[in-house]
Amino acid sequence: MSAAPDSGQLGLFGTPDDYVVRRSRRARRLSLRVFPHGVVEVVxxxxxxxxxxxxxxxxxxxWIGRARREFGVAAEGCGVEPPRQILLGAVGEQWQVEYRPGNRRLRVVPGVAGGELQLAGPADPHWRVQQLRRWLQRRGRAVxxxxxxxxxxxxxxxYRAVTIRRQRSRWGSCTARHDISLNCALLFLEPALVRQVLLHELxxxxxxxxxPAFWGLVERLAPDFEQAEKALRGAWRSVPAWVNHDPG
Ligand SMILES: [Zn+2]
Incomplete structure (x- = not known):
């Protein structure tokens, strides 16, 4: 549906700003979207x-400035870059990421509550982010x-089966056949919120x-569900930009 994203540095017409462009065959006109971490996407x-x-x-x-302020992020641009550190709040893990030249390889060196990710390969931010997303998905499956x-x-x-995906707009889902799918970005949330999503899908x-019958059941499983469900709606801002957006 979309080609490789490119990004723009705006300097000609206004204040410098970062945004990503997504080309779409179906789009008839230009449209804008601001994500909770402040990334601006132009379709x-x-x-x-x-x-x-x-x-x-x-x-x-x-409009972009207003939208960003609503999410509590600075009006200045925030570029997407491969991370130096990955904090997984759900499991209390802290991973340092080290980039080095050499043959393409991701070496995972576990330590205490996290460890080190040594990513060898081209100094291409797109490629680097892709590898880290793959790792995140594997970590999501393991956790x-x-x-x-x-x-x-x-x-x-x-339930029948569980799949770990990287969705942009939902934490999880459940089909009529009781197949549950969960977002690997849940790893960035606090454990109580992850638990809420899992109970919700179950x-x-x-x-x-x-x-009402559904919510009745949820309440029996998690008496403080209302607060958690509300927190989940704003929890997208805990997900680092590189997880869902390509580097410029
Ligand atoms: Zn639901």
């Missing part, structure tokens, strides 16, 4: 000229799958909707 028709896109972003500087299994035993709510194995 553009495949043939839109760079110049038109820059002008469009410049024309919407006020979230057993966690879900444990809660399933605890609650007696059975409750969907009984009720596929968000009916």
């Amino acid at each position: 553009a028709p495949e043939r839109a000229a760079e110049r038109t896109i820059r002008r469009f972003v410049a024309d919407h500087q006020d 979230l799958s057993p966690w879900l299994a444990e809660l399933s035993r605890e609650t007696g709510l059975a 409750a969907h194995t009984r009720h596929l909707d968000h009916s």
Whole structure:
């Protein structure tokens, strides 16, 4: 649906600003989206000229500034870069990332509560981020799958299979066949919120909707669910930009 993203540095028409451009075959006109971590994404028709896109972003500087302030991020641009450190709040892990030249390889050196990721390969930020996302997904599988299994035993709510994905707009989902999918970005949240998502999806194995019966079950499983559900809506800002956005 979209080609390789490119990014722009705006200088000609307004204050310098970072944004990423996503070309879409389906897009008929330019549109803007501001993500909770402040990244601005422009969706553009495949043939839109760079110049038109820059002008469009410049024309919407006020709107972008307002949207970013609503998310509590500075109005200044925030570029996407491969991280030096990855903090996984869900499991209290801190990973240092080291980049080095050499044959493509990710070496995971576990330490106490985290460790070191030694990523050898080209100094290409796109490639680096891709490798780290893959690792994040593996880490998500290692952490979230057993966690879900444990809660399933605890609650007696059975599911069929679990997949770990990297979704942009949902923490998890559950199908009519009781297949649960979980977002690897859950690793960045505090344990109580992860638990809430897992219980929420397990409750969907009984009720596929968000009916009063569903929430009744959720309340029995997690009496303080309302607070957690509310916190989850704003928790996207805990997810570092590199997880969902490509470097400029
Ligand atoms: Zn739901």
